[in-house]
Amino acid sequence: MILDKTSLSDPVEKKIAWARGCHENFGEALLKEERISRLVLDLKAAVYTSRREMALTGVVDICRRxxxxxxxxxxxxxxENRYDGWMLLINLLMGVRLPETRAGEKDCFFLSKNGCIxxxxxxxxxxxxxxxxTRLIEPGAIRAMRDMEGREINILFFLHEEMKRVLRRWTRP
Ligand code: SF4
Ligand code: SF4
Structure with missing residues (x-):
């Protein structure tokens, strides 16, 4: 099967459609790849840890207010235009339901009334x-948060690269 092309400059709806198509055709097989499934689990754990840290430091409350x-x-x-199709595919693999429409005209496509989806x-x-x-939260707490975010970003990078490598191998014409 040949993989359709997607580019960062495509409208978000097109990138979502691309990610859904890949997910339908390859989602299950991707999650059976050992390295990918491990990175997905690691990413879930890292996201959980860094968001818990954000809540503990008070950032979540400040942003909510x-x-x-x-x-x-x-x-x-x-x-939303910063997101490529691969990032959206990673979200689908992690069980996220991507929206059909933008909730608020002035808001990012991925913002819901409960925050980022x-x-x-x-x-x-x-x-x-x-x-x-940065004014309200102690520098030490911000440093701790940064460390956890760094881990999240690293895992995301490796997952992104691994998925591209595997999918391109499977779909090379
Ligand atoms: S402007 Fe600052 S406080 Fe408000 S939502 Fe954004 S990061 Fe949070
Ligand atoms: S809702 Fe906010 S955090 Fe989520 S993707 Fe959009 S800009 Fe980023």
Whole structure:
């Protein structure tokens, strides 16, 4: 089977359709690949740990207040364009249900009323901390959070590369 082409500049709906097509055709087989399934499990654990750390340090509460009470969420429309089809495929492999439409006109395509729906997120989304956060949270706590995020980003990189390698091998014309 030949894999359709997808590029970062495609509209998000097209990248989602591409990721869904790959998931339907290869999702099960990809998860049977030992290295991929291990990286998926490692990524789930790393995401869980770094989000728990974000909650413990108070970042989650600050962002919730900012978003709900002050209209200041930083997840604006256009940020979804940073995601390529591979990242969306990783999310599908992790059990995420990608949206059909944008919930809020000014919001990122992946923002729901309960926050970001993605499990595997772009390094920009993982790393971003605004001035308010760096002012309110202790530097030591931010460093601990950064360490955990670093692990998440590393695993994501290896998973991304491994999936491309395997899928290209399977679909080479
Ligand atoms: S990172 Fe800053 S701007 Fe973004 S939601 Fe949190 S507090 Fe608000
Ligand atoms: S964190 Fe999620 S909702 Fe926010 S910009 Fe990134 S992908 Fe979009």
């Amino acid at each position: 900012c978003d709900r009470e002050e209209g200041g969420s930083c997840c604006g429309a256009g940020l 993605l499990t595997a997120r772009h390094v920009i989304c993982i790393n971003y901390l605004c001035e308010r956060i």
